[in-house]
Amino acid sequence: MRADAVRVDRVLGGVLACFGLGVIALAARLPAATAADPVGPRGFPTLLGLVILSCGVGLAIGSRTAPPADAAPPDDVEPRGAPAPRPLLGAIGFTALYLAVLEPAGYLLATPPYLAALLLVQGRRVTARAFLLTVFALPAALYALFAVAMRVPLPTGPLEPFLRGF
Amino acid sequence: MDWGSLGAGFAVALRPDSLVAMLIGLAWGMIGGALPGVSGPFSMAVLLPFTYGLDTGLALMLLAGVWTGANYGGSIPSILIRVPGAPSSAACIPDGFALTLQGQGAKALGVSLICGCVGGLLSVLVLMVLLVPLGSAVLAFGSPEIFATTLFGLTVMSSLAGSGVAKGVAAGAFGLLLTTVGLDQIAGSPRFTFGRVELLGGFDLSAVLVGFFGIGEMLYQLAYPASAPDLVDRKVGTSLPTLRELRGLWRATMVGSVVGMIIGMIPGAGGPVSSFVAYGEARRWSKRPELFGKGSMEGVAAPETANNSDQGTALVPTLLFGVPGSASAAVVLAALILHGVRPGPFLMQQRADLLWTFFAALLLVNTVLMVPVGIALQRLCMRAVIVPPPALVAGVLALSTLGAYAGNLSLAEAAHALVFGVVGCLMLRFGFPIPAVVLGMVLGFTMEGEFRRSLMMSFGSPMIFLRRPIAAVLVGLTALLLLRPVIARAGAGGRRPAGGPRPPAEAVRSA
Numbered sequence: 001m002r003a004d005a006v007r008v009d010r011v012l013g014g015v016l017a018c019f020g021l022g023v024i025a026l027a028a029r030l031p032a033a034t035a036a037d038p039v040g041p042r043g044f045p046t047l048l049g050l051v052i053l054s055c056g057v058g059l060a061i062g063s064r065t066a067p068p069a070d071a072a073p074p075d076d077v078e079p080r081g082a083p084a085p086r087p088l089l090g091a092i093g094f095t096a097l098y099l100a101v102l103e104p105a106g107y108l109l110a111t112p113p114y115l116a117a118l119l120l121v122q123g124r125r126v127t128a129r130a131f132l133l134t135v136f137a138l139p140a141a142l143y144a145l146f147a148v149a150m151r152v153p154l155p156t157g158p159l160e161p162f163l164r165g166f
Numbered sequence: 167m168d169w170g171s172l173g174a175g176f177a178v179a180l181r182p183d184s185l186v187a188m189l190i191g192l193a194w195g196m197i198g199g200a201l202p203g204v205s206g207p208f209s210m211a212v213l214l215p216f217t218y219g220l221d222t223g224l225a226l227m228l229l230a231g232v233w234t235g236a237n238y239g240g241s242i243p244s245i246l247i248r249v250p251g252a253p254s255s256a257a258c259i260p261d262g263f264a265l266t267l268q269g270q271g272a273k274a275l276g277v278s279l280i281c282g283c284v285g286g287l288l289s290v291l292v293l294m295v296l297l298v299p300l301g302s303a304v305l306a307f308g309s310p311e312i313f314a315t316t317l318f319g320l321t322v323m324s325s326l327a328g329s330g331v332a333k334g335v336a337a338g339a340f341g342l343l344l345t346t347v348g349l350d351q352i353a354g355s356p357r358f359t360f361g362r363v364e365l366l367g368g369f370d371l372s373a374v375l376v377g378f379f380g381i382g383e384m385l386y387q388l389a390y391p392a393s394a395p396d397l398v399d400r401k402v403g404t405s406l407p408t409l410r411e412l413r414g415l416w417r418a419t420m421v422g423s424v425v426g427m428i429i430g431m432i433p434g435a436g437g438p439v440s441s442f443v444a445y446g447e448a449r450r451w452s453k454r455p456e457l458f459g460k461g462s463m464e465g466v467a468a469p470e471t472a473n474n475s476d477q478g479t480a481l482v483p484t485l486l487f488g489v490p491g492s493a494s495a496a497v498v499l500a501a502l503i504l505h506g507v508r509p510g511p512f513l514m515q516q517r518a519d520l521l522w523t524f525f526a527a528l529l530l531v532n533t534v535l536m537v538p539v540g541i542a543l544q545r546l547c548m549r550a551v552i553v554p555p556p557a558l559v560a561g562v563l564a565l566s567t568l569g570a571y572a573g574n575l576s577l578a579e580a581a582h583a584l585v586f587g588v589v590g591c592l593m594l595r596f597g598f599p600i601p602a603v604v605l606g607m608v609l610g611f612t613m614e615g616e617f618r619r620s621l622m623m624s625f626g627s628p629m630i631f632l633r634r635p636i637a638a639v640l641v642g643l644t645a646l647l648l649l650r651p652v653i654a655r656a657g658a659g660g661r662r663p664a665g666g667p668r669p670p671a672e673a674v675r676s677a
Contacts, residue, residue, distance in 0.1 A: 012596055016336055023343065031355050038626030039618040041350040041357055048343045055336035088389040091559075092588060095381075095567055099580050102571065111564060118560035122388065126554050134557040142565065152216050152572050 013060025020053030090121035106157020107147070111139040168298060168522070175522030178223060179530055184523075187224045188531055191231020192539045198232070199239020200550040201558055202249040203387055206236030207601070210497040211375035212566055214504065215573030222505040223520055227527040229501055233494050234286055234531045237474050238540055241278040243551045245466070246271055249392075251551075254473045257441035261458065261465030268461050272405035277463055278470040279540045280407055281419050285471035286532035288423045289430065289478030294525050296482055301514035304486050309623065310630050312487060312510070313616035314640035316609045319433030319489035321644045324602040331651055337598045341606020342613060344369055351615055364578045371500050372573045374607050377583035378600050380566030382590020384559050389591065392555050406537070411463070418448040418464035422471030430476030433489040444472030478528065485509050485521065488612050493601040496608045503608070510612075 024046055033040035098114040115135045119126060126134075146152040147163075156163045178184060191213075198209030210232045217225035240252030245262030258278065265274040307315075320342075324334030347358045348368030359365040407415070422444040429440035448468030449458040458465045480491025481498070488509040490496035502509055507517055514521065553561075570583030590600055624630035632638045646653075 008596070013332075026358060030357055031350075031353060033626075036622070037352055037618060038621045041353045041355050044614045044617065045343065045346045045357065048339045048346070051339040052336050052343075055332040055339070058332040083389050084391060085389065087391075088385055088591070091385060091388050091563060092584070095563065095584055096581075098564075098567060099571070099577055099584070102580075103577065107568070111568075115560050115564055118563060119556055122391070122556045122559065124391065124554075124556045126556050130554050130557045134561055138561050138564070142568065146216055146568075146572065150216055151219055153575065154568075154572065155575075 009059050013056045013058070016056030017053050017060060018056070020049045020051070020056055023049030023052060087122045091118055094118060094121065103155045104157060105155075106159050107154040108139060108143060108159055108163075109157055112136055115139065168518075171518055171522040172294065172526060174519065175524075175526035176530075178519075178523045179227060179526040183224065184227050184527065187220075187228040188231040188527055188535060189539065191228040191233075192235040192531060192535055193231075193543055195232035195235025195237075196239035196242075196540065196543050196547055197550045199236035199251045199255075200242040200547040201553060201562070202243045202247070202251060202551065202555075203383065203392065203558070204251070204562060205379065205383075205493075206233060206240060206252045206254070207375075207493040207497050207604075208379040208383065209236045209239075210494060211372070211379045211500075212569045214372040214375060214497065214501055215569045215571075217501065218504070218573055222502075222507060223523045225501055225505060226498070226520070226524045229498055230524060230527040230531050231535075233477060233498070234282075234474065234528070234536060235539070236494075237286075237477070238279055238282050238470075238536065239547060239550075241282075241466075241470055241473075242275065242547050245274045245278065246548075246551055253438040254441045255470075256438065257445040257469035257473075258466045261460070261462045264459070264461035265463070265466065270461070270463075273407065273411075274463065274466045275544075276406040277411075277415065277466050279537060280412065281415065281422065281467045281471040282474040283532050283536050284419055285423050285426055285473070285475030286477055286536075287529065289427050289475040290525060290528045290532060291478070292427055293478035293481055293528075296479075297485065297514060297521070300482065300486055301511070304511045307487075307511055307636070308634075309616040309619040310634050310637040311640070313613060313620055314631060314637040314644070315433060315483070315487045316489050316613040316616065318640045318644045318647075319483065319487075320602070320605055320609055320613070321647050322433060323493075323605050324599065325647045325650065330597075331648060333596075333598045334602050335648070337593065337600070337602035338606040341603035341608075342610045344374065344603075344607050345610025346614065351611065352618055364576075369582055369607075370573060370576070370579045371504060371607065373570045373579040373583040374586055375497065375500060375604060376566050376570045377586025378590040378593075378604055380562060380569070381583055381587025382594060382600065384563040384566065385587055385591035386594040387555065387559050389595070406541075407463075415464060415467040417451055417453075418468040419471045421448045421451050422468040422473075423475045425468075426472030426475030427479045429472075430479035430491050431482050433483040433487065433491060440472040440476040441469035444468045474532070485513055486511060488609070490605065490608065493604065496601070496605050499608050 027042050027045040027049055030042040030045065031040060032042055094114060094117045098110060101110050112135045115138065119131060119134060143154065147154045194213065195206065195209050198204050199206055210229055213228065213232060217228060220228070236252060237254065240250065240255035241258055241262065243249045243251040244255040244259045246266055248259055248263040250256035250259060262274045265271060320338045321335070324338040325331050345368065348356070348366055350357055356366060425444040425447055426440040429443060445465060445468055448464050449455045452458065452462070452464050454462065476492060480495040482491065484490045484495040484499050486509070488499065490499045499509060507513070507520065567580060567584070571577065571580035573579060593600060593603070620630050621628065631641050
């Protein structure tokens with residue numbers, strides 16, 4: 001377990017160090033410092049790249065600092081299942097799709113199928129009541145709160161003629 | 167204390183629209199806090215985009231309600247199902263849940279509610295007393311001092327996050343890096359925009375907050391599903407403590423108040439840290455320390471008081487320096503920035519009316535509104551505690567996505583939030599503290615600006631940070647914080663320091 005954690009930290013350290021180097025390389029293309037502005041647009045990002053690079057090197061070479069005694073890793077780690085990549089990737093994909101159809105379809109038409117897809121992609125049983133409440137009652141309640149009560153102009157899509165009075 | 171300004175603040179806070187905003191905020195915060203895995207800062211952050219159309223005062227009153235409500239709401243699942251609703255509520259789990267098993271869950275909820283109000287009230291009073299004199303004192307702060315304060319605050323939050331200094335500092339630096347995207351604040355040249363016009367203005371703060379706090383957390387819960395929660399006692403209500411019972415808790419309440427107020431004032435240190443320190447101190451000061459962990463009402467009172475009492479004092483560094491005292495205060499800071507109000511030494515002079523209205527709202531929420539709303543929403547909060555995880559994840563993900571879009575009705579910002587959510591999920595998986603990223607994002611503009619102005623003043627010499635006493639002290643403290651693990655290991659003869667009282671997993675992960 002400890003060996004796994006060290007290995008993960010080494011890989012993370014490597015990734016961080018590469019990221020830091022990337023930031024420094026990209027920052028090098030920015031305008032340099034001048035006499036009037038000794039840091040310039042390039043200085044601060046370069047400094048941050050160096051900090052990230054140092055953190056990465058620190059992790060990778062195993063000098064990972066121990067957490068403070070009052071915030072050490074927990075004893076009673078909440079039991080979590082194995083990683084579930086399918087629901088995760090599905091949710092990301094459905095969210096991207098939702099954003100693509102949100103404006104043309106409108107909030108009230110786009111949200112119920114999105115919520116149904118999010119529930120189904122998790123592959124876990126929910127009661128019919130919970131399903132119906134999540135898919136239909138929740139979007140309606142949020143619409144009432146934000147669009148009606150707080151006057152946030154959420155997209156209406158084809159329902160525009162019916163929602164104009166609200 | 168400026169009684170005239172406070173009176174004017176009350177006049178605004180007692181208007182019907184203000185009261186409605188505070189009540190909506192309290193209800194939102196309590197229910198959000200009661201949802202397992204939904205933190206107080208998230209409950210506040212997701213509302214942020216919807217406040218764009220509101221008057222700044224109303225937006226702050228709404229957030230005052232959410233903040234206070236979420237502090238109490240978070241204790242409900244902690245006490246009833248041993249799952250922290252918010253990281254800062256995790257400290258009351260050992261005794262709160264033990265009391266529930268002993269059939270005293272209702273009383274524990276009542277103690278949490280009342281002690282939270284006491285802590286919140288004292289803290290806001292201290293805030294009001296301190297802010298005016300401190301506001302005058304910090305007028306002497308120049309760019310080097312403000313930069314050193316932001317650096318210290320970010321380092322405190324990064325190094326106390328329980329993930330190790332390297333991960334904490336990397337997370338804070340990443341947050342700062344995000345603020346460098348867009349037009350450079352002094353030279354006006356584009357940075358890291360890759361030719362994309364929508365990036366010229368930089369990343370929208372509310373989209374980043376919603377992405378990291380909301381979408382990231384929900385994607386993590388999708389990847390690592392939690393088991394369905396269940397109540398030990400489905401008929402448990404809220405039973406307010408009697409005056410006699412409260413007298414028995416005065417010591418724990420005072421310890422919690424003092425600890426919460428002191429830790430709240432340290433930039434970046436508020437939130438869960440104050441609850442856990444208060445728990446330990448209350449046990450030390452208690453006449454019956456052996457009951458702690460087995461169902462001590464003091465073990466609920468102290469952390470719940472501290473939880474609320476860091477609220478007011480966390481606003482001291484937030485408002486005076488623009489360095490938030492906690493993750494929730496960072497969202498208040500973000501709200502101020504989004505509404506065009508820039509906190510700092512001159513805020514007290516420029517927008518005193520707004521601040522006193524906010525303080526009046528905090529007083530009203532903590533004294534008059536909190537208890538009745540807490541009792542009225544008790545059934546709803548109980549239902550929130552046992553919402554099936556799939557429905558919770560789907561609902562919160564949809565709400566977060568909508569929140570990211572609704573701020574500026576921008577699909578690009580919603581897409582940014584989704585990307586930040588994926589990054590946030592990966593960071594949670596590998597133990598990087600999310601609040602450090604958010605704090606970096608909130609502080610970035612000030613930090614870079616003051617850093618550059620300092621070096622302009624000194625013609626490029628970094629020694630300016632060591633030549634000015636206040637800046638030198640803060641830089642020294644920052645260095646000590648960064649070197650603390652090395653010093654601790656050297657002190658322990660190369661061994662890792664022994665673990666003290668340990669917070670539960672959820673608190674470490676999201677605090």
